[in-house]
Amino acid sequence: MTITYDPHHPMYLDEADTRAELTRVYDLCHGCRLCFKFCPSFPTLFDYIDQHDDQDAGKMTSAQQDHVIDECFQCKLCYINCPYIPGQSEWALDFPRLMLRADAMRRANGQVTLRDKATTAFMGNTDAIGKVSVATVKITNKVMGAKPGSLIRKAVEATAGISSVRLLPKFARERFSTWFDKRPKVRVGKKQGKVTVFPTCLVEYQEPAIGKALVKVYEHNGIECSLTGAGCCGAPYLHSGDMAKFTKVAVDNVATLAAEVRKGNDIVVPQPTCSYVLKKDYLDYVGGPDAQLVAEHTFDAAEYLMKVHKTEGSSLDTEFAGEVPETITYHTPCHLRAQNIGLKSRDLMKLTGAKIKLVQQCSGIDGMWGLRAENAELSIPIGKKLGEMVKDADGDVVAGDCHLANTAITEQSGTTPVHPLQVVAKAYGLDAE
Ligand code: SF4
Ligand code: SF4
Structure with a gap:
């Protein structure tokens, strides 16, 4: 049994070795049980082990192990909750990354339909x-x-294979990059930064209003914006165990983005799953100095703005002449929480003077897991809980960074959330359409 989260390790895709590692980790989690509330994977795992009088994780069948893997939607919350992660404990336990290994192993061994x-x-x-x-x-x-x-x-x-019962995000009439290329050249005032926007597929094709708000808020604060030609971050492949396709996408994107960083730009990303992938997963799957450079210079869109605000010698404009809601219900996406950067979108929106009500509950969508037909039944109750919490919070405006989670909120609460940058653009009185 090899404890490894390195996709290049020679034993990474070995079935017997991976299954032995699953047994080791399942046994540890069964003894700990801290994560029972995050997702269906843990209760399923505990039930299987509890069926045996001696509670031996080694007695789980391969199908039972796979059932636990299939119910993981890569929210990463168990990783941030776990006291036994690599570098902090000899157990070196990283549950989400073990699930990625197991998915990749099953695919490599012909166990995916x-x-x-x-x-x-x-x-x-x-x-x-x-x-x-x-x-x-x-x-x-x-x-x-x-x-x-x-x-x-x-x-x-x-x-x-897309669920017939889930609400799906709509597509835009015009791509974000088309708008960006067509808009008149903007001269920023006192220059406070220079960024390359990694727009993400969701902003490029489905919700360009988020990208427009980003650019307008950044330029309003003296931050020059350019756009990368890099494509999708590859998360849908990664989270489905297609290592080969993900690695190909990741190698291309690392080369493109590292060149942007060498030009003196930081990379800003307005969607949490994608910024997580650029910061963390490219390091594992591509590695080397370019991936390191990209990881060090990638920021969530609000994280970058708050960095500018907190850095000596620079600050954001805190005069808000536009529309400021009294209360904002803010949904904190799991993949932002997993970045361990604090709640930067909340801090940013607080600058407007609005009162923020936090809702910390997974949407059950996570990448596209919840939109796959086979997962809808498990995912919908998770989204329902989030919808109820949003309704109970009863803010004047609902905001959330993740467009897919926002779509689940719309589905379950009837309220359409906006991105925090759209809230801030409106508060400045900027026309972000
Ligand atoms: S990453 Fe999220 S979904 Fe996966 S096992 Fe951990 S808590 Fe559950
Ligand atoms: S992932 Fe860590 S914290 Fe969660 S149940 Fe397993 S050992 Fe406990």
Whole structure:
């Protein structure tokens, strides 16, 4: 049994070795039980072990081990909760990364169904889908926006594996990069920074308003923005165990982004899953000085602004002449919490004078896990809980950084959240449309 989270380790994809490591970790978690409330994986795991009088994790079958793996949606909350992580404990336990290893191992050993592979191939190809969907936006939105459970949605589920009952984010009429290239050149005042925006597929093809707000807020504060040609971060491949495709995407993106950093730019990312991937996963799968450089210079969009505000000699404009809500319900996405950077979007929105009500509950979407047909039944109750918490908080505005989690909030509460940068743009009185 090898304790490794290094995808290049010779034993990483070995089935017997990975399953022995699963037994070791499942046994430790069964003894600890701290994470029982985060997701279905842990209760499932504990139930299987408790079926045996001697509570021996080694008696779990491969199918039972796989059941636990399938229910992990990579929120990372167990990692931030765990006292036994590598570097802090001899147990060197990193549950989410072990799940990634197990997924990759199963794929490498032919244990993933054709249907599953087809869904990953479809959902992972976000750039191709995004380009076609924006070009045919009226038809695409009619299909994807058809009533949940309708015949047309059932046909999409049958062909692409996307749940027929979930609310899906709509596509935009114009790509963010098209807007960015067309807009008049802007001269910033007192220069406080220089960034390259990694727009993410969600902002590029589905919610460009987030990117527009980012650029306007940054430029308003003297931060020059340019745009990278790098494509999707590759998260849908990574979270489905397709190591080969993820690594290819990651290698290309690291080369492109490292060149931006060498030009003197930091990289800013307006979606939490994607900034997590750039900061953490590229280090594991690509490694080397370029991946390190990219990780060190990548910031969540609000994190970067708060860095400017807290750095001596620079600060954000704190005069808000626009519309400031009295209370904001703010949903903290798991993949931002997992970055251990504090709640920078909350701090940023607090500068406007609004009172922030926090909602810390997973959406159950995590990447695209909750949108896959086979996961909808498990994911919807998690989203429902979030929807109820948002309704109970009853803020004047609902804000959240993750566009997919925001879509789950809309689905479950009827309220459409905005990104924190959209709140701030509006508070400055900037026209971010
Ligand atoms: S990463 Fe999240 S979903 Fe996966 S096991 Fe940990 S808490 Fe559960
Ligand atoms: S991941 Fe860590 S904290 Fe969570 S149950 Fe396992 S050992 Fe305990």
